[in-house]
Amino acid sequence: MRISTKCSIAVHCLLFINEYGNIKKTTSELLALSTGCNPVMIRSIFSALKKAGILIVPPGTGGARLACPASEISLYRICTALEPNVLEKMIGLHPFPSALCPIGRSIHAVLDNAYEKIRADMQKSLRSVTLEDIVRQYHNNQG
Amino acid sequence: MRISTKCSIAVHCLLFINEYGNIKKTTSELLALSTGCNPVMIRSIFSALKKAGILIVPPGTGGARLACPASEISLYRICTALEPNVLEKMIGLHPFPSALCPIGRSIHAVLDNAYEKIRADMQKSLRSVTLEDIVRQYHNNQG
């Protein structure tokens, strides 16, 4: 699985809430309109962000708001909130190498070793970008 | 799109050819057996590796062999041979943000800016692992 569009939708919503959360009641309906996806998708994303301590979502009434400063919300936190094993699933393994072949028997162990390095680098990279950076970029863009 | 299983299958095949290419005629049929996928998939992967200057595939007769030293074949070269825009497709963008919303209008530009950093880091990481490393790991694993 790639890093799905959910991550981009989540960033979109968090940015929206950060910028306009005080002047608009940020409901799943409103954010569905803004992102162009459906309200159930938004609620499912919010549910995951809530569990991860990123977002406060008052049930019943609308008006989600950030649970912590934007500088503490990295892309890594967002991605793993939405899909805990995102890095493991990022690079696909062929599921049925032959046990009759010496390469087939050890390929998964060998690849895991190589991919582990890629995953560690990717984690570091995803940690290095925060919602704060994205907010700054949005402001520059609005210039 | 994630980095598909094609990349893992390609590494499997290249490792096989590097280790046993001189004592076995490495046909698409044989590698299909070893990897557990079908011969057409192998031929399609070989076709891409051939165009990228990684593999020599004599048409008609079997017996593919490496076109350059294992130390020059990085995971990045393999991945991009198989799917040129692999990094661009790695993180999904939601396709229809609303043009009526200020966030909706600029979200793609803002995300592209953030994701570009992730992609650059990922490229560097994928470049840092070569078939030579994987061959070494295979030998360690064999004891």
Added chain:
DNA sequence: CCGAATTGTAATTTTAAAAATTACATCTAA
């Protein structure tokens, strides 16, 4: 306390992407 507006979530359907299969033309060397 009622009811409109909202969140929470399970179940289902639709859509899109990955992989396998089929088919057949082309190439090579014995």
Added chain:
DNA sequence: TTAGATGTAATTTTTAAAATTACAATTCGG
């Protein structure tokens, strides 16, 4: 010339992502 390969297009199957439907639970103004 023929058996055993590769090359590739077209189709089908399988799997994963996303949308939709449905409805229970929550909140708060009146």
